[in-house]
Amino acid sequence: MFDPINIEDTQTNINWQFTPLFPKPVSISFVEEECCNMLKEQADSIHWVYDAPNSGSINSGVSASKYVLNQNNHLKEYLLEFCKSGLKILGYDNEIQISTSWFTLTCENGMSREHKHTNSWYSAVLYFDDYDDTSSVISFSEQLQQIHVEPSINNYMNSCAFKVHPAKGMLLMFPSETMHQVAHGLNSNERRSLAFNMMPKGETGSSDSTFSY
Numbered sequence: 001m002f003d004p005i006n007i008e009d010t011q012t013n014i015n016w017q018f019t020p021l022f023p024k025p026v027s028i029s030f031v032e033e034e035c036c037n038m039l040k041e042q043a044d045s046i047h048w049v050y051d052a053p054n055s056g057s058i059n060s061g062v063s064a065s066k067y068v069l070n071q072n073n074h075l076k077e078y079l080l081e082f083c084k085s086g087l088k089i090l091g092y093d094n095e096i097q098i099s100t101s102w103f104t105l106t107c108e109n110g111m112s113r114e115h116k117h118t119n120s121w122y123s124a125v126l127y128f129d130d131y132d133d134t135s136s137v138i139s140f141s142e143q144l145q146q147i148h149v150e151p152s153i154n155n156y157m158n159s160c161a162f163k164v165h166p167a168k169g170m171l172l173m174f175p176s177e178t179m180h181q182v183a184h185g186l187n188s189n190e191r192r193s194l195a196f197n198m199m200p201k202g203e204t205g206s207s208d209s210t211f212s213y
Contacts, residue, residue, distance in 0.1 A: 018157060024178045026140060026162060027086045030169040031079075031126065038075050039128035042068065043103050043192050059110030060182070062102050069101040069196060076101075079171075083124060083198060086173055094200055096122075097213070101196035104182070106136050110191075112182040114141065120176035120197035127166040129192045136185030137163045140178055166191065 004017035048061040069076040117123045140162045151158045203212045
């Protein structure tokens, strides 16, 4: 049983209890400066693939390698421990592993299509570069209700979209099935970031659904 949120309608003095069901938490924290510096140095020397066919991305690029963190075990272990601390607060006290990792690049007026990450448990985006007000935001979205009524007040109880502006050192972590995209931005400077997917490590699940990753 979870503690509900108590909110009173001030006009009628009627008290309501709200319980957010089945949340998809977007977790935000900030990494150390040294981590950003190492990623900037690595991103300066990689090979980019621009507007890959059928990707739905415009004026964007990704690293040719999808395992960029394998080139720096110290950094990889740092990010693993960092994400483990956030997952522990969410109630998951288990070992994890990074499955894939890649750099992303958004140029002027660039964007990515709305997508989710398959064959993955949790995903993360790390903003290691310098950004400004023109940098594209990342937008999370949820399917609209079958009968959509536009709310007069937007809040966490009725929202179907959530935007985050990039900031140096910011790490976002979210369930991999969460729909998201890089929205259009002016991007007077190239917007670079690191993305990676995570899976549990070792035995997980229960009963006839137990599996060892």
